[in-house]
Amino acid sequence: MLFDEMIAEDAKVMKSSLIRQLTGLVNRPDVISFATGSPNAEMFPYEQLAEIFNHLIAVEKGRLFQYSVTRGNAELIEAVCERNACVHGIEAAAVETILVSGSQQGLDFVARVLLDPGDAVFVELPNYIGATASFENFRARMVGIRKTSAGMDLDDLRTKIRQVRLEGSPPKLIYVIPNFQNPSGHTWDVQTRKGLIEVAREENLLIFEDNAYGEVYFSGDDPDILKPIKSYDGAENALYMSTFSKVLAPGLRVAWIVGPKEIIRRIELAKETGDLCTSTVGQKLILEYLKRDWLDAHLAGVRAFYEMKCVLMQAALERHMSGLAKWNRPQGGLFLWAELLEQIDTLPLLRQAVEEEKVAFIPGQPFFVDGSGANTLRLSFSNVSDDNIELGLEKISRLMARAAR
Amino acid sequence: MLFDEMIAEDAKVMKSSLIRQLTGLVNRPDVISFATGSPNAEMFPYEQLAEIFNHLIAVEKGRLFQYSVTRGNAELIEAVCERNACVHGIEAAAVETILVSGSQQGLDFVARVLLDPGDAVFVELPNYIGATASFENFRARMVGIRKTSAGMDLDDLRTKIRQVRLEGSPPKLIYVIPNFQNPSGHTWDVQTRKGLIEVAREENLLIFEDNAYGEVYFSGDDPDILKPIKSYDGAENALYMSTFSKVLAPGLRVAWIVGPKEIIRRIELAKETGDLCTSTVGQKLILEYLKRDWLDAHLAGVRAFYEMKCVLMQAALERHMSGLAKWNRPQGGLFLWAELLEQIDTLPLLRQAVEEEKVAFIPGQPFFVDGSGANTLRLSFSNVSDDNIELGLEKISRLMARAAR
Incomplete structure (x- = not known):
């Protein structure tokens, strides 16, 4: 054969x-x-994680190693929603939130749920390569948008959206990492964040905001400028993703997506056949870490x-x-x-x-x-x-x- | 919107x-x-897993929580290959083996890598519903094959393959669970296993054998009759999948697929954008469990x-x-x-x-x-x-x- x-x-x-x-x-x-x-x-924080693991074994015994529900541990979703609200200003309910097995799985599911072959996805120049690969695997048309020192060049974005539409590719998604982007380390200013919401609304596109690095900020700046696009008025069209990989431990494979409940529900369906559930051990370790208020x-x-x-x-x-x-x-x-x-x-x-x-x-x-x-x-x-x-x-x-x- | x-x-x-x-x-x-x-x-075995976890923390420290490689921990792949050979009679090299985040992810990736819309997938009546869902999500045409007390009815299979071919649906894959199937609990006899290899060769189809339950056998029977289809001569066209979920712990999310290296390589590519890597903690806990020879x-x-x-x-x-x-x-x-x-x-x-x-x-x-x-x-x-x-x-x-x- x-x-x-x-x-x-x-x-x-x-x-x-x-x-x-x-x-x-x-x-x-x-x-x-x-x-x-x-x-x-x-x-x-391996010593803290070991302490928590031993505590969980004592309390949960074998249940620590059982399957989880597809959407994610309900208590951890609540804890994530609370942190989204308190730290990032993102008000979203549990029904608008899903846990995934790391951000790369989030990229894959968002691509799978939203992208038809030929759909245009607008990304920064340069762009995170794991995102490019996920979108290209669903045969999206990748469109690079120039950058200014303030973030994505919104004039270039508007021009490219119209150009792509004229060429017959349906514009679908704008993928951005406004905080300390991988690969460039760049950060967007507040005005550009708000401006992107306007462009997306006018052009009827979804925003997909990846905030993998947002919690790893340095001293000197007002953390308020790092507030996610998703936290601003009018960002109903935005999907937001973040992860415990950079702040806690990537080997636990836990990230989350916030967005319109219709889309989150589809991501849940993709996850049902995609991997059934995220590692129970990873989810419960993180939940207990948050409960003990050790993260900050x-x-x-x-x-x-x-x-x-x-x-x-x-x-x-x-x-x-x-x-x-x-x-x-x-x-x-x-x-x-x-x-x-x-x-x-x-x-x-x-x-x-x-x-x-x-x-x-x-x-x-x-x-x-x-x-x-x-x-x-x-x-x-x-x-x-x-x-x-x-x-x-x-x-x-x-x-x-x-x-x- | x-x-x-x-x-x-x-x-x-x-x-x-x-x-x-x-x-x-x-x-x-x-x-x-x-x-x-x-x-x-x-x-x-939560107490043993706790003992191993504490050992790994002492030895590996933070590295226990780092990213893994996409193909899976190389030592664990070797250990899986060895167990495949010694216990199940499957001789396959590391290059023919990949670790995935649970069997459901394996089903998803195999479907993604092999199935074009309209491709015919032949399954048992009844069939594992997680497999049906994965195949249907890639728009496969599902074809149910009757069962005899000896396993899949190979006459019915031959008839359906030809019928489907005449109707213009390319026959692609035969998915089977020959040991203690979910849902039916049925087990195939040896002759039917060998017969399936013949049919697949003659008709140029791939076999996808799921052995999730094969290690959970009861006393009284010769375990040799449980030998996977993949272990028999001529099974080059077979993909084989099994998991640590039923024998050790599903919450660790570790399963594996064995098959032709060309297909395994494509599954690795699917996993690269699918979830980057399987939980490091899960892989290392299982590796150490196998090293200590505790599984049997x-x-x-x-x-x-x-x-x-x-x-x-x-x-x-x-x-x-x-x-x-x-x-x-x-x-x-x-x-x-x-x-x-x-x-x-x-x-x-x-x-x-x-x-x-x-x-x-x-x-x-x-x-x-x-x-x-x-x-x-x-x-x-x-x-x-x-x-x-x-x-x-x-x-x-x-x-x-x-x-x-």
């Missing part, structure tokens, strides 16, 4: 992201890696940790990269974005970086759905030791200087 | 299974329920527990249901199947059972993709106390007797 001939047409378009293909290259133990985008495992104290430590890394990055960039690149100063998250001053393609440069300098980053181009961004790169400071931040950026700068010659 | 209008065409066909809709009805605390199909939580001793207790329940069921059925129904004597698993001697529809009977007799079962008809089976029911003995087995079957028999009048 020729197995490749048995594959469904829709499955033939699936491909591994370029970044996934680079994993083997960038994860060598002798390489200083600014490529790994995972949160730092030292920041997972823990988050203070998480924020300080990443902020210190980011400060070290800034200082080392100043020392080594001035005159070679420009970069941003993220207000939170795990990522920083650099653009080389000369038109050098960072993709072929990566192999050289790993082989000659034992240092790794993620080339920027794969994050751009329009194929631009060849002279950009993503630098994550999450998993690099303080000493290696200095050493690694020195190595990258040496490489850049050689390439610029 | 009219949110229902935003739903994708493919998502509009999704619906909750009838059995899911009955959940509220059958899960009332005052009702004796033969409906719940979950394994019994008393059978999850634990399984002996699991088998004895369900066998005792099944023996009590048989005795109570003899006492109360003779002359009203016929039923089978499962050699393993959690389910027993009954057929009323009179043509009484068990679906409307369920509401009466719950309201008048405070007892619940699952009506058989939803398990039949051809709409037959109205006078059948599934009885699970997993979560009913010994006393309630007697009491509950007495109640059902009273109800049946009234309905038969």
